[in-house]
Amino acid sequence: MACNASSCQSNCYRDEEQAREEAVDSSTNPVADDNNQNQNVCVKCKSNEPMSATGGDDGRFCADCFRSNLYGKFRLSVTSYAMISPTDNVLVAFSGGTSSRVALQFVHEMQNKSQKNFDASRDRSLPVFGVGVAFIDESSIVPVPSHEIDKAIQEIRLLVSNLAPPRKELHVVPIENICSSNSSDGRDRLKSLLDVVSDATGKEDLLLHLRMLSLQKIASENGYNRLVLGSCTSRIACHVISATVKGQGYSLPADMQYVDARWETPVVLPLRDCLAQELNILCQLDGLKTVELLKGSCAGINGLVSSFVTLLQEENPSRECTIVRTAGKLTPFHFNRIPENNDSNLLSATRRRQKRYNLKPNESISSESFCPICNSPLNKSDLLRLSNLGSCQTSSESFGAACCSSCRFQILPNDPSSMENFYTLLPQPLIARAKHSSYGNLSLLREQIQDCLVSDSEDES
């Protein structure tokens, strides 16, 4: 929830985006004077009893208004940024936690509504977008007893099938599949890959990148054209701080916009304006079943950051919003929006429906090169290093040189032999991505003429 002006401590300058947020808020967050006289009714509908039990701002709403307010934020993001259009096929990443549970619920409700509209309309011109669900099984890394993981997957199957109609396909994919099609081989490779990374934070982040790769793989193999993540304000606030701490200030704006289309399947964050606390309340309120698997608590920097942000949020309930809004003002990249669809098949009605608040093209940064590990855009100093690649001999060396400085520090091993080992263990899609990037061309050329080159070592011997 955007902080209302009376509690906002930040020196923010209002821009259009905020004005819009406020327009939404003012409809849901009436002025405090109004509700002073009648404390015991919901501040919005003024008839039902507020859910005072939850306390805080949310407690002033009744359950219905709270729910519709939250759904409103979701829907506003979806329509404002053209996240989902009728012809889309949407994959929802479901971890079992509350945020992705709500994302799944809301996408389902939206699909359900458009299905009803479809059934009711005479010409049936607007098709209903498709929805699939992806669950990445990480039991090979987090030690969970196999009967527990089986039970959890059973629960997820039940949960997804209960969301129909329309039917949603569930994809349960073990994370090690990204390393090899053979599951036991993949498990070994993934384990040894993670073992090479010595930094606890680096290991955690590498896993995060692999998770995204897995989701992208599922999406592209099954014909999805959108990937919905349940990242909420609280989660993004943590990412803003931890990216800052890891020296990723340049690429940070790429990760925290509503849309991130640098991937083959564009990633959208419709819950970007919802707090974790609100999502938890909704799950309790509606009895949305979550499947909590034994998640290892965050280690290192990420753990420290998340407890820091929690502390700040307790001290000031609008802090997470402020953090996200600050970072939201950093200049985004050209891929932070859904590519304009000029397809003539797209009905003008659809186009009218999409209230695109897209970025002016000249305001965003265009970037061509990405870190092959975290896929973050490379900044000038990274590119400078990349342009000096001529001296690199092995493909693992040139791979290392193509990574961003943050990944080089916290993920890549220092000594050349571990680096070689690390490189051989890397999942194929990741290597392929590296080859695609600008350095790839160079090393590809180099590989072709490799036999004709005289290396330094040969000279010496």
Add this chain to the structure above:
Amino acid sequence: MLAVEMKEAAAKPVKAGGRLCCICNKRRAALKRPKTLEQICRECFYEVFEEEIHQVIVENQLFKPGERIAIGASGGKDSTVLACVLSELNRRHNYGLDLFLLSVDEGITGYRDDSLETVKRNEIQYGLPLKIVSYKDLYGWTMDEIVKTIGLKNNCTFCGVFRRQALDRGAALLKVDKLATGHNADDIAETVLLNILRGDIARLSRCTSIITGEDGPIPRCKPFKYTYEKEIVMYAYFKRLDYFSTECIYSPNAYRGFAREFIKDLERIRPRAILDIIQSGENFRISTSTKMPEQGTCERCGYISSQKWCKACVLLEGLNRGLPKLGIGRSRGLNNDRKKGTKESNAKKSIESKQCGTLDF
């Protein structure tokens, strides 16, 4: 043969009662360098410490030959080490600078009077002329008097606003070209985080600049931008520098803000994090369409101000008219138009470590 030699080399430091310095490989390591965790000897520490600052000065062209430079000197560790290192580097590398010490006397009995004694000793130790400007002379009020009038709430706002201007005025009196302050890497990393937490995009965009106020009367620079606080303390400790380490009596019990605490925790698990935060701050792309406050001059005293009157004049007017709340918080003051920079005073208290506004440059 080789193997035997290597064994000996490995055994030697154990005999000597500790590891060898990993830079010179001769002397016994005396400390673990906070920035890199290398074990090095004292002499090498002095050298890398001073050399890094020299490189920062050269690479960023902080000074030009023949310039007059004032060092903002509070008597605390940062400014004392800055005075010591700058005078040494000036001599060693022939910067050709005229260095001065500039102190502000806020008029706080039991704190500033004592620390000024330290600065006066530094004046002799480093042979740098000292200029002291006092709140009493500039504004007609000492901090003691201000606290007597307004109490212990918001007094740091007065002190911070007044100090900023006092430093500029003192620098003008000394006719210096630049003012060097002792802000260290920890301070800057903290400022970056605080500006994110507060949503202050305008300050976020300029808080990592090593030179600020180039369009103003006297530019300021931070030679310690990449120098860790711990290393400054270490340098002062090993060199037995004479500095004053008492906290201000009006901002007592050394309250450590969340942000500072967080940075210290980060440093513990990843020393590089402080530099990474600064790097992030430097690399943030701030859209040009973000509104920045327009700079003008105060109609009353001519000091730079984005409003009709500068903050110091507003606060002073309030004090003199017996309305000390004027210009504090969200109450409507002389600058009726929308103002910034004041409303953060409440939030500041809990998340920021230095309440005295020393970061608000």
